[in-house]
Amino acid sequence: MTTTVEQTLLTDSGARTIGRTTLHGEVAARLRAMILEGELPPGAHIPEVQLCTEFGVSRTPLREALKVLASEGLVELLHSRGAIVKPISIREVADIFEVMAGLEVLNGRLVCERATDAQIDHLRGLHEQLGHHHRNGQRTEYFRLNQTIHGAIATVADNGVLLGLHADFSGKIRRARYIANMLQARWDESLEEHESFMTALLARDGELxxxxLGEHMHNTGVAVMRALREIAT
Structure with missing residues (x-):
């Protein structure tokens, strides 16, 4: 039975206190971040003993966390041999980006129709913060906020089915998108594209x-596929 406890999770920068929540959920969150941001690359073996020491936890919550990540398609459990980070399928990523480009076109139209002035102001504030991260070379912070912005646009578009599809597919390609953002040229292009679609949003031009937004997702997909193929060769 899962219990709630006070626990301290150790990170490279020191101790980070976990509040009263499910311990394996906190461990899963930390592992998920390590996988999505490339700290644990595709195909890598999950070093359970090392992670238990680093996180300050026993094997039980770690293994429960691995089951959660396996259900999300991030981890592959090996019979009697631990677990590995699930390899990225280049074909699946390509297919998802095609679908995501279409979803973003619809998101863009709906958000211009349905967003309140306050919601647009909020999105503009997030965009300004994104530019700050870019100017200061804060790649991880930029990537996380980038994901937040796209999710916020999908939320403000106010279509539950569309939001569910967007969240599902975004999670499946998040690792691959992070790889593309490690390329300086694509990082610069990404910000320019954000500037472009934010200008359209402020003008409430849904078609534009x-x-x-669709072009931005397409261009990201092209960069991701190029990076993945280079890694595979």
């Missing part, structure tokens, strides 16, 4: 917003 949708087109630019």
């Amino acid at each position: 917003m949708g087109r630019r």
Whole structure:
């Protein structure tokens, strides 16, 4: 039975206190971040003993966390041989980006129709913060906020089915998108594209917003596929 406890999770920068929540959920969150941001690359063996020491936990919550990540498609459990980070399928990623480009076109149209002025102001504030991260070379912070912005746009578009699809597919390609953002040229292009679709949003031009959001997702997909193929060779 899962219990709630006070626990301290150790990170490279020191101790980080976990509040009263499910311990394996906190461990899963930390492992998920390590996988999505490339600290544990595709195909890597999960070093359970090392992670238990680093996180300050026993094997039980770690293994429960691995089961959670396996259900999300991030980890592959090996019979009697621990677990590995699930390899990225290049074909699956390509297919998802094609679908995501279409979803973003619809998101762009709907958000311009349905967003309140306050919601647009909030998105503009997030965008300004994104530029700050870019200027200061904060790649990880930029990537996380980038994901937040796209999720916020999908939320403000106010279509539950569309939001569910967007969240599901975004999770499946998050690792691959992070790889592309490690390339300086694509990072610069990404910010320019964000500037472009935010300009359309502020003008409430749904057709232009949708087109630019779709193009942004397409261009990200092209960069991701190029990076993945280079890694595979």
